[in-house]
Amino acid sequence: MGMSAQEIESMVKEALPDAVVELVDMAGDNDHYGITVTSEKFRGLSRVAQHQLVFGALKGGMGTKLHALAVTTKIPA
Amino acid sequence: MTNPVFDQIKKDITENDVVLYMKGTKTMPQCGFSGVVAQVLERLGIENYKDVNVLADPQLREGIKEFTNWPTIPQLYVKGEFVGGCDIVREMFQSGELAAMLEEKGVAHKKAS
Numbered sequence: 001m002g003m004s005a006q007e008i009e010s011m012v013k014e015a016l017p018d019a020v021v022e023l024v025d026m027a028g029d030n031d032h033y034g035i036t037v038t039s040e041k042f043r044g045l046s047r048v049a050q051h052q053l054v055f056g057a058l059k060g061g062m063g064t065k066l067h068a069l070a071v072t073t074k075i076p077a
Numbered sequence: 078m079t080n081p082v083f084d085q086i087k088k089d090i091t092e093n094d095v096v097l098y099m100k101g102t103k104t105m106p107q108c109g110f111s112g113v114v115a116q117v118l119e120r121l122g123i124e125n126y127k128d129v130n131v132l133a134d135p136q137l138r139e140g141i142k143e144f145t146n147w148p149t150i151p152q153l154y155v156k157g158e159f160v161g162g163c164d165i166v167r168e169m170f171q172s173g174e175l176a177a178m179l180e181e182k183g184v185a186h187k188k189a190s
Contacts, residue, residue, distance in 0.1 A: 047169075048165065051161070052146060070163075070164050
């Protein structure tokens with residue numbers, strides 16, 4: 001189980017090409033990550049919708065392959 | 078087509094002001110993320126919310142993810158509206174947005190001291 005950091009980062013960037021992605025493997029087990037995604041695509045969206053974009057980018061990996069992904073979304077300043 | 082799990086969810090979030098879908102119960106959370114949300118609600122003085130233990134019902138555990146289009150548990154609903162999971166709830170609590178939202182929706186809660 002779990003997903004590699006590269007796998008997560010490339011999937012997010014594929015869905016949100018302008019995204020700046022910071023990923024922290026919090027437990028060192030490829031299964032508990034903290035991710036901060038900064039993208040122009042989030043502008044005007046609710047937090048829930050922003051996070052849904054990130055989960056959507058992982059194409060179902062979240063909640064099945066990956067146990068924990070703490071998501072923070074930001075809009076470029 | 079009716080889905081009995083969706084019907085139950087709709088009923089719960091309509092009949093209760095605050096519903097938390099979680100792993101474990103409010104008094105004994107079985108996952109740290111669920112525990113965080115339960116703690117936030119406690120800090121806001123919300124005690125009479127409905128806690129739904131998804132570990133007790135595998136169909137509900139999958140059904141709520143589909144219903145909300147949200148891949149993880151916990152999930153917090155206020156007045157029938159999905160507020161967020163652990164990260165969003167924590168962020169909104171810290172910024173005061175959650176208290177403001179409860180105020181706006183007329184849900185009794187403890188004012189921040």
